[in-house]
Amino acid sequence: MKKYRILSGLLAVLFAVTVLPAAAPARALGPSEVTVTVDGSSAQPLTGARRVGVNIEMSITSDEMWAADGNWMEQTLAAGSLSMMRWGYDAWAFNWETEQPLSPARYWGGLNTHDAAGTFGLREFIAFCKEYSVVPFVMIPLESLDTFGGEATLQQIQDLTASMARYIADQGIELCYFDMGNEVWNHGADGIDNARYLGGLYPEFQRIVKEANPNFRLVLQRAPENILWNRWNDTLVEAAGGAFDAYDDHRYAFYGWDKYFDKDGDDILTPGKPIEGKEAILGECNIGWTPVQDNWNAGHVRDLGGGMALLNALLDMVNREQYSQILTWPSQWPSKASIVNDGMDKGFGWFDLDAWYLTGDTQRFTGPVLAHRILNQNVLENKLNASSTASTVRVFSYENTAANDLRVIVINKWDPTTLTLQVPDRYTMVDAMVLQGESVWDTTPDYVSHLGAGVAVSGGVLQDAIPGECVVVYHFSAESSATVPAAPVLTSPATNAEGSTAQTFCWQAVSGAQNYHLVVSANPDLSDPVIDTYTGPNTLYQASRDLPEAAVLYWTVSAANAAGETAAPVQSFQTPGLEDTRVLTVNEDSDLIARSGGWNLQRSEKSYQGNDMSAEKAGEYAEFTFTGTQARILGIRGNWCGLAQVSVDGGAPVTVDTYSAQGQDQAILFDTGELAPGQHTVLLQVLGQKNDSSAGCWIEFDAVQILDSAGNDPKMDTAVWNEDDARVSRFSIWTHQTVEGCHHNDDLSSSTWKAHAEFTFTGTNAVLRGLKAPWCGTADISVDGTVVATVDTYAPQQENQAVWYDTGELPYGAHTIRITVNAAKNDASQGKWVEWDTVTWR
Structure with a gap:
């Protein structure tokens, strides 16, 4: 049996219950007006960290993952302007020279094999740090020490530390920190x-690292400061005898939206007690962000709300000035895809490991990504006192030494409001960026310009309407030029280069420029841009949402100030492409293939596009509609495979046995044979049985092949999603129930006020169908965030699969539709139920 099959089977058991995001709690409306005041006379130099960093998990970051999609991970981390990076997850178990485990028993797991070949090793890590001027923070593998239950001798670990320190020094690194293990108190x-x-042991290890470079620093790592560990910490510090240069604290706090919203202050994380005369590092910190309070396994920061809470906590730590370096952990975390026996319910951090290891997709969580970038781009030399008249509007302010550049970071936890910002009256111009999404659960919130090219400020007062649940970053300027700035020089991506769908755009700063205008388009004349935003004073920008695949894109940047803008010459680059689609083979993960929620999307090396999806539970289904004369279902036949049923156009189901003693990849599991030209629907259902x-x-379903013997192009451009489709999100109380005559003989019902179901499709039209009956009430239909109709689903006689709403023709692109229960009815109805059945979209 393949490794992926074993993993999938265990996951099906371990994660049968999924914690869904809860809707934000119902509250009174937020204040319609808020005053934010920045005290210009309170400027004080920041003496601690002004930028933050991350941890990288070496053993679950493969070379393939790192290099995918035009080095998407490197592009994202580089765009973060990180101060320090800590390497890394499982480094305590590995020989850095051979990338093999010193102590397999200490290895936590991951889809990278136990020999760790192809991991993000020390060599790649140091190369990244050197290229992007990031301070490296490495681990000495003390957890592998035989004294603590590992399998390495003290001499082995000392020799590895010495060779590691020499290697880092030989690469020209002048400053590196060496952590004495990772939470070693918890590992033996x-x-x-x-x-x-x-x-x-500290005196000898300090001698070893400083022999390579006297600037290298040994770090003591403390256990949690509480009654259980205080004596352990005191004993460790006393025994070390001062033979360390810095100490490392780890801090975590659990905040769901409700708990964070109720927080009146900024003290989300608690700093440790200082050790006199030693540099302080916050080596791991994160916000447990989950609808289930204090439940570690329910997930961490992965969305807009979590990013807001994390940014709030990090800015507070910066303002406390205790730590010289602050690093969040993790930059990504193994969830269902990578750790079999201890996986999270959801991936989180910066990069979605589930998406990579299960489907090969490169997906970022831009909430936490942008929390780091906002801080690192906007904390200047001095901090200023700043206040807000609303506890739900948090504010932080920073100014440069010349007192002509002011940044004000506003975190609005609640409703849209009108801000009155009072700043020193020497500031006469302002531009702004806003981080916002469709809700606090949005995993790809966008960071775009808020005030366009900027506006004038009179008397130090600005009034501005801001969205709800957002972060707004204001950049105030005290100087303005009467001369239009020169055009910037574009540096990355280079002309005609192959870029990434997660491309970072870079250009050189221009004297006199107060703002920059970035435009990216698929058209040489820059019409219909996919990115059109001002970036403030920043000369680096990475889009939150992926750029089109297999596209030639054109881009330019204009340098701007009050006198005008000057654009750089347009350059082009290519994003990585998909296979040639002239042969209509549709991968199993296409949105055009409807599927139930019990399928495991996973890597499968020899399958089409290197992935497939598997299910063993009876009733799981996949369904597709095509135009042509024949369809074939491709998949894996193996000695672990069972029985399925396939029906065409609602006809009698045919039982298919996918067992084979010898494994077969991309095997034809079912062939419709020749059909009449036209549109047809094929339904594949798992029986949960075997021979x-x-x-x-x-x-194991891999792909669909569509053929047309009548000389027409085969098509798959229409999808029918049942209400229980895997891509439909449900919020609050809904009941999935059997209803004869509905699509798949079931529907989804609710009478709970504000309960809603939501999905996103990419196309031009969608038609909603559901039940109309004497007990049914009304629902609001919204398209792309705007309520477009209130639908009355009452009818004197039951009508199955009745049309509720047709969007009509929409511009091609991604559209989000939400069905919201009003818990209301007309006078003739017996109830307020809303029973949704399907959406047909194209």
Whole structure:
């Protein structure tokens, strides 16, 4: 049985119950007006960290993952302007020279194999840090020490530390930090005797790292500061005898939206007690962001709300000035895809590991990504006192030493409001960026210009209407030029280069420019742009949402000030492409293929596009509609595979046995044979059964081939999603129930006020269908955030699959439709139920 099949089976058991995002709590409306005041006389130099960094997880970041989509991970991390990066997850278990485990028992897991070949190793890590001027923070693998239950001797670990330090020094790195393990107290070094022994090792390890470079620094890592560990910490520090240069604290806090919203202050994370004379590092911090309070396994920061809470916490840590470096953890985390026995319910951090390891997709969580970028681009040399008249509007302010550049970061936790900003009256111009999404659960919120090219400020007062649940970053300028700035020089991507769908755009700063205007388009004349935003004073920008695949894109940047703008010459680049689609083979993960929620999307090396989807539970289905004369379902036949049923156009189902003693990839599981030209629908259903020879009931669906023998181009451009489709999100109370005569003989019902179902499709039209009956009430239909209709689903006689709403023709692109229960009815109805059945979109 393949490794992926084992993983999928265990995950099906371990994660049968999924915690869905809860809707934001119902509250009174927020204040319609808020005053933010910045005290210009309160400027004080910041003495601690002014930028933040991240941890990188070496053993679950493969070379393939790093290099995919035009080095998407590198582009994203580089765009973060990071101060420090800590390497890395599982480094405590590995020999950095051979990239093989010192102690397999200490290896946490991951889809990278136990020999760690192809991981993001020390060599790649140091190369990244050197190229982007990031301070490296590495781990000494003390958890692998035999004294603490590992399999390496002290001499081995000292020799590896010495060779690691020499290698880093030989690469021209002048400053590097060496952490004495990772939470070693939790990996075999608990107990006072172990703390005393561990502390006694510090003098020799400090000598080793400083022999490579006297500037290198040894870091003592403390256990949590509480009654259980205080004595352990004191013993460790005493035994180390001062033979360390810095100490490392780890801090976590759990905040769902409700808990964060109720927070009146900014003290989300708690700093540790200082160690006199030693540099302080916050080596790991994060916000447990989950609808289930204090539930570690329900997820961490992955969306807009989590990014807002994390940014709030990080800015507070910066303002407290205790730590010289602050690093969040993790930059990504193994969830269902990568750790079998201890996976999270959802991937989180910067990069979606589920999407990569299960489907090969390169997806970013831009909430936490942008929390780092906003801080790193806008914390200047001095902090200023700033206040807000509303506890739900948090504010932080920074100014440069010359007192001609002011940044005000406003975190609005609640409703849209009108801000009155009072700043020193020497500031006469302002531009702004806004981080916002469709809701606090949006995993790809956007960061775009808010005030366009900028506006004039009179008397130090600006009035501005801002959205709800957002972060607004204001850039005030005290100087303005009467001369239009010169054109900037575009540096990346280079002309005709192959870029990334997560492309970072870079250009050189121009004297006198107060703002920059970035435009990216698929057209040489820059019409219909996919990006059109001002970036403030920043000369680097990465789009929050992916650029089109397999596209030639054109871009330019204009340097702007009050006198005008000057654009650079237009350059072009190419994004990575998909396979040639002239042969109509449709991958199993296409949105045009409807599917139930129990399929595992996963990597499968020899399958079409390197992935497939598997399910073993009876009733799981996949369904597609095509125009042509024949369709074939491709998949895997193997000794773990079972039985399925396939029906065409609602006809009698045919049982298909996908078992094979010898594995077959991209095998034809079902062929419709020749059909009449026209539109047809094929339904594949898992039976949860097998023949006696098979070891399992798995169905592994890979792709669909569409043929047309009548000389027409085969098409698959229409999808019918049942209400239980995997891409439909449900919020609040809904009941999935059997209703004869509905599509798949079921529907989704609710009478709960504000309960809603939501989905996003890419196309031009959608038609909603559902039940109309004597007990049914009204629902609001919104398209792309705007309520377009209130639908009355009452009828004196039951009508199955009745048309509720047709969007009509929409511009081609991604559209989000939401059905919201009003808990209301007309006078003739017996109830307020809303029963949704399907959406047909194209």
